[in-house]
Amino acid sequence: MIYFLRHGLDDERFIGGWSNGQLIWEGRNQVKRAIEFLKNNPIHFEQIYSSDIERAKETALMVGEEFPVPIIYDEKLREQNKGDFNGEFKMKVEPKNRDFFQNIQIDTVYPNGESLEGFYERIKINLPVFLEQDYSLIVTHRGVINAVYYELEGIPLDMNKERFGVTHASIHEYDPKTKQIKKIY
Numbered sequence: 243m244i245y246f247l248r249h250g251l252d253d254e255r256f257i258g259g260w261s262n263g264q265l266i267w268e269g270r271n272q273v274k275r276a277i278e279f280l281k282n283n284p285i286h287f288e289q290i291y292s293s294d295i296e297r298a299k300e301t302a303l304m305v306g307e308e309f310p311v312p313i314i315y316d317e318k319l320r321e322q323n324k325g326d327f328n329g330e331f332k333m334k335v336e337p338k339n340r341d342f343f344q345n346i347q348i349d350t351v352y353p354n355g356e357s358l359e360g361f362y363e364r365i366k367i368n369l370p371v372f373l374e375q376d377y378s379l380i381v382t383h384r385g386v387i388n389a390v391y392y393e394l395e396g397i398p399l400d401m402n403k404e405r406f407g408v409t410h411a412s413i414h415e416y417d418p419k420t421k422q423i424k425k426i427y
Contacts (some may be wrong), residue, residue, distance in 0.1 A: 244372070245274060245287060245379045245389045246423075256331055258383075259324030259355065262296035269287070269297070269349040272411035273304045278345040279413065279427045280379075287311065291372065292381040294321035301411070309379075318368040321383035325355020334351040348399055360387075362399050365389035376418055384408040390416070394423050 250269030252258070265273070287309070292302035294315040306313050310345055313324055327335055336343050342350075351357045356364070373378055384403060391406040395415075406425070408414070413427040 243286070243377070244375060244416040244418065245280075245285060245388065247301065247305070247318055247379055247381045248387055248408050248410060248412050249273075249277075249293075249297040249381060251410045252297045254350065255333070256329055257327045257335065258297075259321055259322050259328040259352075261293060261329030263329065264290055264296055265300050269410060270300075270304070272410035273301050274415055276411040276427060277305055279306050280305070283426075286377060287379040288377040289314060289375070290379045290381060291316055291319065291375060292295065293317075293321070293386070294382070295320055298381050299373060305379065305381065317419065318364075318371070319380065319382040321385045322358060322361040323352065323355040327352060328355070346401070348401060358400065358401070361385060366393055369393060372381050373416065375420065387414055390414075391411060392420060408427075 250265045250273040252263040252269055253266055256263055289311050290302050290305060290313045292298050292313055292315050294317050299315065302313050348358045351360065366389065369390065387408045388403065388406055412425060414423055415424045415426045
């Protein structure tokens with residue numbers, strides 16, 4: 243089995259993407275509860291793969307404190323690159339760029355970043371590598387886990403971020419035999 247864990251909550255007043263904001267108090271508590279779930283269920287993993295973005299790294303380190311396995315950081319597990327807006331304070335950036343933010347579609351490219359469509363293709367290309375890593379926990383972002391669901395379930399990409407219930411510190415189990423993924427926490 244392969245498990246996907248979304249990082250805990252960071253400060254959502256800032257645009258995420260490739261920003262390096264840290265977990266907030268609530269986010270660390272979410273991760274602690276996810277760790278308790280991992281400890282209290284028959285879940286086995288021999289390594290942790292993690293996005294190299296701070297909020298995911300912090301989540302992976304918290305898990306690693308309870309499960310002494312190697313942690314491997316990989317930029318291929320990064321969230322969508324929001325380009326010039328990565329890490330910017332939303333209340334400062336969004337009003338000045340209202341037209342841009344109100345009209346984002348799957349093919350809208352962030353300035354010096356990528357579109358959702360381009361992000362999805364990036365994840366799709368790298369997905370086989372991670373789906374071969376049996377007995378792994380993959381700490382990453384909502385967009386990455388959503389992309390896994392879209393690809394495995396053959397659903398056309400859209401703007402619905404909530405479709406698969408990838409909430410902060412949620413855990414999703416991928417069975418390599420059946421090639422199916424489901425939320426377990």
